[in-house]
Amino acid sequence: MVSLITYHSFLAYALIAVIVLNYVAASGSDYNKVVKRTRIGFFSFWGVWSMVLFAGLVVFVFMKQPLTLSVIVMIAASIALPFIDGYRAINLGKIWRSGEIGSSFSKKMLLIELAVMVATVALALAL
DSSP states (O other), X not given: OHHHHHHHXXXXXXXXXXXXXXXHHTOOSOHHHHHHHHHHHHHHHHHHXXXXXXXXXXXXXXXXXXXXXXXXXXXXXXXXXXXXXXXXXXXXXXXXXXXXXXXXXXXXXXXXXXXXXXXXXXXXXXX
């Protein structure tokens, strides 16, 4: 059962890496490259996020974990992250239709996502 927790934590670190790579992808000046990389980043985020969520659910159910503060924070983060990323996607679509890159907005939203993930991982390790 320890391997389940290890797998879940590895995926959480992978999600942090995907958010950092999305931040790097938003740091371009060529419009077409930034749009293409950002779209790939959206799919990467959602793919890894769903793996983290499913692995966490498996750990919670099979190990019969109690509903502790760290589990509640993880659930809150798993609900907040899609809203933040969805907000970023909707507004980037509007920005792209106006012909701008929107790097500063994207970077701000990605920093918020990164802060949520780092705080969640830090809290889970502390408790």
